[in-house]
Amino acid sequence: AFFAEPILSCGGQIVPPEGFFRDAYAHVRAGGGVCVADEVQVGFGRVGSHFWAFETHGVVPDIVTMGKPIGNGHPLGAVVTTPAIAAAFANGMEYFNTFGGNPVSCTVGLAVLDVIAEEGLQARARRVGAYLTDRLRGLMDRHPLIGDVRGRGLFLGVELVRDRATLEPAADEATEIVERAKERGVLLSTDGPLHNVLKIKPPLVFSEADADRLAGTLDAVLAEVG
Ligand SMILES: Cc1ncc(COP(=O)(O)O)c(C=O)c1O
Known part of the structure; x- marks a missing residue:
């Protein structure tokens, strides 16, 4: 798998050059890999032109990881992926997480999305x-x-x-x-x-x-x- 932030944060706020992600994703996929976009720092509208930073590169990841702003301070994280990759987890390994999917955190996440939209x-x-x-x-x-x-x-x-x-x-x-x-x-x-x-x-x-x-x-x- 190829894991990358669409704009590098701790690497020094580096915007990868035009075409880098398109080419990198194509190479990874040609080799049978999946592309993971880490939107923990750059997602949820912060980059201004788009809601997700990967959109600025014209690519669509196979997996997107989200955190920090998703809960605006409330401890919350999420992974979004394709039905095919999600189905690959239904293999009997029984992934379990005590607080995963809890309704309070989900309500916080929905409220954050509302505020981002309503307050522009x-x-x-x-x-x-x-x-x-x-x-x-x-x-x-x-x-x-x-x-x-x-x-x-x-x-x-x-x-x-x-x-x-x-x-x-x-x-x-x-x-x-x-x-x-x-x-x-x-x-x-x-x-x-x-x-x-x-x-x-x-x-x-x-x-x-x-x-x-x-x-x-x-x-x-x-x-x-x-
Ligand atoms: C870019 C990036 N990805 C992932 C993480 C990890 O997020 P979490 O602590 O919600 O697992 C962090 C946290 O500092 C981060 O800055």
């Missing part, structure tokens, strides 16, 4: 995400430490580098920026294998005013650290 949170992620991306990209002129601003909707990463040509990671600076932003009441954290990416995945109720506060705080902190 996917469209909001698209609108505020585009605004925040512009604000963050605008900081690149003044702050050479910012090597890249990437992502989709309200799933963004700001890669910090000491040199835009060599991409030498600015991990210590990233840690310092997170600390100084915290002193100003803005919570951020770092991500990626080199610990030099500021991850930005706020609640979907995030507003343009919140984006202004975040960008303004980063501007001030980068002026001190950069």
Whole structure:
């Protein structure tokens, strides 16, 4: 099986290139494998343009895993798959889970879906995400430490580098920026294998005013650290 997040989260908020998933899925399926999309971080409208991040790549997975936002804080997870793959579990192994399918959690999950739809949170992620991306990209002129601003909707990463040509990671600076932003009441954290990416995945109720506060705080902190 091929397991992948449609946009890599802990890998550093990396958006795979156009065509990557189409080709990868085709190769895996040609070899008899199944394709699993992990939508735990990127699903439920956060990427703005689509409800599921796999849709941004024009692919349809065989299995989708879901968590975190599915319960908006309530502990809940789900797996969705095709009838054929689901039927393969009916082989006598008797998968059992004490709390699986419990009605309280299912009710929470349904309420979350209602709120996402009624409050237009996917469209909001698209609108505020585009605004925040512009604000963050605008900081690149003044702050050479910012090597890249990437992502989709309200799933963004700001890669910090000491040199835009060599991409030498600015991990210590990233840690310092997170600390100084915290002193100003803005919570951020770092991500990626080199610990030099500021991850930005706020609640979907995030507003343009919140984006202004975040960008303004980063501007001030980068002026001190950069
Ligand atoms: C991308 C991703 N997939 C899967 C998981 C695991 O989800 P759960 O803790 O609901 O099993 C996490 C949790 O951190 C995650 O970030």
